[in-house]
Amino acid sequence: MRSAQPDPTTRERIRDAAVLRFARDGFGASVRSIATDAGVSPALVIHHFGSKDELHAECDERVLAEIRAVKNESIDELASGQGILHRFAAADEYAPMLGYVLRSVQDGGPVGRSFIEQMVEDAVGYTKHxxxxxxxxxxxxxxxxxxxxxxxALGTLMLEITLNPPTDPADLGGIVRDFMTTSYFPMIELYTQGFFTNRRMLDEYMLYVPDPPENAATEPPVT
Structure with missing residues (x-):
């Protein structure tokens, strides 16, 4: 039976240990391994969370909240004229969060799908911000x-890791740094400067979408 008011310090320590263990080993990681990482007994993990599934759900909430916070803080810093290069230097700090997201993508299934859909919904919020x-x-x-x-973004990261597997899959910080080295400059340049030199393709597509021609399936529009 769970305590009505569990010690928040112990609960947070277990949750954070679980995020890191799931990020490194996937969601098949045992309660025993998480308990060892947190310096508690397996029974205490179950005492606080009831089951590994409930622990997984709380880890999801924690990681999603952290992503929202980082995104919104970065937007505020850029909008106020501050630099964000210090965030690039903190790769090890964000590595468990990114590793956890990757595991959620790889795991798939209803839980993984729900996690990604929540990421998309959150992205609508901080993009609006x-x-x-x-x-x-x-x-x-x-x-x-x-x-x-x-x-x-998730697909790019997954393909990069698949095509160039890390020497040590547990080195989450190294994975993040490698990804930043290969992808961040072209990504930021593309987002900042765009890709096309004119808006012809967009204008043509916008004309096509609301009233597609009857023979669109056999005769694509001439470009």
Missing amino acids: GVEAGLVKPSRDEAGRARYLTLS
């Missing part, structure tokens, strides 16, 4: 853009 702060251009489809940005 960026628009209101004058840092991000508004979109005709804010939800669609947030979904694309979230899934493309």
Whole structure:
């Protein structure tokens, strides 16, 4: 039976140990290994959380809240003219969070899917924050853009790790640093300067979408 008022310090220590263990080993990690990492007994983990599934759910909430906080803080810093390079230097600090997200993508299933969908929903919120702060251009489809940005970022990271597996999969900080080295400059340049030199493709597509031609399936529009 769980205590009505569990010690928050112990509970947080168990939760944070679980986030790191799940990030390194996946969600098949045992309660015993998490308990060892947290310096408690397996029975105490169950005492606080009831089951590993409930611990997993609380870890999801913690990681999602941390992502929201980091994104919104970064937007505020940029909007106020501050630099954010200090965040790049803190790769080891964010590594467990990113590793946890990757495990959620790899795990799939209803829980993993729910986690990613919540990431997309949160992205709509902090992208709106960026628009209101004058840092991000508004979109005709804010939800669609947030979904694309979230899934493309996760897909890029997953492919990078798949094509170039890390020497030590447990070195989450090294994985983050390698990804920053290969991907952050082209990503930031693309987001900042755009890709096309004119808006012809967008204008043509916007004409096509609301009233597609009857023969669109066999005769694509001429470009």
